[in-house]
Amino acid sequence: xxxxxxxxxxxxxxxxxxxxxxxxxxxxxxxxxxxxxxxxxxxxxxxxxxxxxxxxxxxxxxxxxxxxxxxxxxxxxxxxxxxxxxxxxxxxxxxxxxxxxxxxxxxxxxxxxxxxxxxxxxxxxxxxxxxxxxxxxxxxxxxxxxxxxxxxxxxxxxxxxxxxxxxxxxxxxxxxxxxxxxxxxxxxxxxxxxxxxxxxxxxxxxxxxxxxxxxxxxxxxxxxxxxxxxxxxxxxxxxxxxxxxxxxxxxxxxxxxxxxxxxxxxxxxxxxxxxxxxxxxxxxxxxxxxxxxxxxxxxxxxxxxxxxxxxxxxxxxxxxxxxxxxxxxxxxxxxxxxxxxxxxxxxxxxxxxxxx
Amino acid sequence: xxxxxxxxxxxxxxxxxxxxxxxxxxxxxxxxxxxxxxxxxxxxxxxxxxxxxxxxxxxxxxxxxxxxxxxxxxxxxxxxxxxxxxxxxxxxxxxxxxxxxxxxxxxxxxxxxxxxxxxxxxxxxxxxxxxxxxxxxxxxxxxxxxxxxxxxxxxxxxxxxxxxxxxxxxxxxxxxxxxxxxxxxxxxxxxxxxxxxxxxxxxxxxxxxxxxxxxxxxxxxxxxxxxxxxxxxxxxxxxxxxxxxxxxxxxxxxxxxxxxxxxxxxxxxxxxxxxxxxxxxxxxxxxxxxxxxxxxx
Numbered sequence: 001x002x003x004x005x006x007x008x009x010x011x012x013x014x015x016x017x018x019x020x021x022x023x024x025x026x027x028x029x030x031x032x033x034x035x036x037x038x039x040x041x042x043x044x045x046x047x048x049x050x051x052x053x054x055x056x057x058x059x060x061x062x063x064x065x066x067x068x069x070x071x072x073x074x075x076x077x078x079x080x081x082x083x084x085x086x087x088x089x090x091x092x093x094x095x096x097x098x099x100x101x102x103x104x105x106x107x108x109x110x111x112x113x114x115x116x117x118x119x120x121x122x123x124x125x126x127x128x129x130x131x132x133x134x135x136x137x138x139x140x141x142x143x144x145x146x147x148x149x150x151x152x153x154x155x156x157x158x159x160x161x162x163x164x165x166x167x168x169x170x171x172x173x174x175x176x177x178x179x180x181x182x183x184x185x186x187x188x189x190x191x192x193x194x195x196x197x198x199x200x201x202x203x204x205x206x207x208x209x210x211x212x213x214x215x216x217x218x219x220x221x222x223x224x225x226x227x228x229x230x231x232x233x234x235x236x237x238x239x240x241x242x243x244x245x246x247x248x249x250x251x252x253x254x255x256x257x258x259x260x261x262x263x264x265x266x267x268x269x270x271x272x273x274x275x276x277x278x279x280x281x282x283x284x285x286x287x288x289x290x291x292x293x294x295x296x297x298x299x300x301x302x303x304x305x306x307x308x309x310x311x312x313x314x315x316x317x318x319x320x321x322x323x324x325x326x327x328x329x330x331x332x333x334x335x336x337x338x339x340x341x342x343x344x345x346x347x348x349x350x351x352x353x354x355x356x
Numbered sequence: 357x358x359x360x361x362x363x364x365x366x367x368x369x370x371x372x373x374x375x376x377x378x379x380x381x382x383x384x385x386x387x388x389x390x391x392x393x394x395x396x397x398x399x400x401x402x403x404x405x406x407x408x409x410x411x412x413x414x415x416x417x418x419x420x421x422x423x424x425x426x427x428x429x430x431x432x433x434x435x436x437x438x439x440x441x442x443x444x445x446x447x448x449x450x451x452x453x454x455x456x457x458x459x460x461x462x463x464x465x466x467x468x469x470x471x472x473x474x475x476x477x478x479x480x481x482x483x484x485x486x487x488x489x490x491x492x493x494x495x496x497x498x499x500x501x502x503x504x505x506x507x508x509x510x511x512x513x514x515x516x517x518x519x520x521x522x523x524x525x526x527x528x529x530x531x532x533x534x535x536x537x538x539x540x541x542x543x544x545x546x547x548x549x550x551x552x553x554x555x556x557x558x559x560x561x562x563x564x565x566x567x568x569x570x571x572x573x574x575x576x577x578x579x580x581x582x583x584x585x586x587x588x589x590x591x592x593x594x595x596x597x598x599x600x601x602x603x604x605x606x607x608x609x610x611x612x613x614x615x616x617x618x619x620x621x622x623x624x625x626x627x628x629x630x631x632x633x634x635x636x637x638x639x640x641x642x643x644x645x646x647x648x649x650x651x652x653x
Binding site for chain 2: 056125128129131132133134136137138140141142144145146148149152153155156157267271274278308311312314315316317318319322323326
């Protein structure tokens with residue numbers, strides 16, 4: 001896709017537009033865009049694990065939630081008057097702050113938790129499963145069970161997690177008042193910056209030796225083993241990285257949306273995240289970012305016009321894309337460019353034949 | 357003494373839960389063993405069975421309604437399953453993970469269709485009087501519905517076992533299961549066998565839906581609440597083995613019911629998942645392993 005000289009530099013105007021977006025769109029649209037860029041960070045993680053690693057995970061919502069809840073717990077605590085507990089705890093008759101809430105009074109701990117908690121959890125889980133060579137459909141189903149269990153747990157432990165309603169009602173972040181135009185712009189730029197960093201980092205990683213081995217593992221795991229590599233660490237690292245990206249995306253999303261709840265972490269949202277990447281293209285970082293934006297803007301438009309229709313559209317799009325466009329829009333774009341190039345070089349071939 | 361009663365009661369509940377898991381998972385395991393695909397819309401076949409039971413009750417009320425509803429639901433779900441196999445699954449047969457995703461799309465559409473037709477709130481199916489009883493044994497009470505469900509599960513297992521072991525279709529299924537290429541080479545129409553098994557599997561799910569409708573309202577998402585445990589049963593059972601699926605269902609049913617003596621439902625769900633992951637540490641190939649020298653199966 002980057003062969004064409006015009007396309008090789010297409011990222012420059014796209015990035016320039018993205019940086020200038022706060023001056024170009026309404027604050028409502030900017031908020032939406034910020035949310036969807038946060039989701040794009042998660043989508044890049046799915047490219048790593050699913051596109052490059054060939055491992056389908058149906059549990060990214062768990063890590064999205066871990067990031068979201070980590071930051072939300074800090075926000076909840078920092079907006080309290082001293083000596084008070086979060087509102088939902090008081091309604092449930094909880095007398096003192098649960099021990100696992102206490103460290104989240106520190107902003108530094110909350111930020112570290114956004115990265116370290118999902119990395120540790122995903123690393124341990126993936127190591128346990130991959131070590132025993134459980135893969136493919138089995139892995140997908142187990143991750144789905146993790147998503148269901150996590151969502152059920154969050155919903156049922158009402159008194160310490162906020163239950164079905166989740167955590168909301170945030171006022172300040174690191175001393176900055178949330179909800180103002182200035183805060184929204186800052187958050188947007190932070191999100192964009194992190195997205196660019198994650199994008200560039202992933203691109204570098206996939207071009208490295210690690211990326212080559214990960215792809216080799218996807219295409220012929222036993223062959224890689226016969227060459228003397230232990231494939232488990234490669235897969236564990238890919239899964240943990242995708243979990244960290246999901247968590248960062250979840251934390252940023254929570255800041256933009258002002259709420260985190262079990263509705264973002266369960267089975268259905270976790271598969272929706274796969275839909276973004278399936279639509280955009282599972283083997284393309286560009287595709288994943290575009291897919292996250294396109295699917296989410298489409299969802300926003302369709303579900304506000306005809307709420308009933310969205311699930312039909314989503315289901316149908318998913319069936320069609322998976323069946324007929326396995327490499328998504330990025331794959332389609334690649335094919336089109338290739339056809340043009342072939343056509344452009346076709347006369348040369350004809351001349352060559354004539355000459356012979 | 358009280359503890360022993362509680363324990364015995366939970367063991368019964370465990371088997372009762374296991375019978376639901378078996379009914380929900382058998383169809384999945386069958387087609388997974390044969391075609392290596394997981395049908396994410398399998399839960400919606402349960403839902404379809406439930407709604408077909410509801411419709412049957414409207415048309416033929418009376419004590420025998422449930423006996424009419426069972427074949428109706430079986431056939432209805434089998435036909436829908438057959439349509440799915442021909443339109444979606446067959447196209448993707450070489451890409452099992454993509455099949456899983458495409459069937460999830462089907463599942464979303466079916467759920468939303470149920471919501472449009474029957475409304476988001478569940479419809480109730482009243483159990484016939486002859487199931488509204490139960491009998492007491494000491495201080496334990498066994499509701500008839502639960503015993504009926506156990507009986508259905510046992511009957512389905514026995515029927516399926518006979519079908520696989522004794523009939524011509526069963527012979528073909530076993531042949532394709534053992535070696536698809538060889539079976540095809542000796543003239544078996546493997547595609548037709550796939551289709552038959554897939555229909556049979558979704559039919560059993562339809563039957564399971566009728567049974568579920570005895571326990572609670574039929575809602576558009578009723579299938580979702582049983583399908584994830586059913587997936588775990590398939591993962592734990594080992595490649596599509598009937599014995600493995602049954603054993604895994606019983607183990608998980610008991611783990612879930614017994615852990616609920618001292619844990620709440622959500623924590624017991626966590627425990628069940630941990631149990632599966634730990635179990636797979638020791639037996640990654642599942643309860644019943646298929647012995648094979650193939651490197652990649």
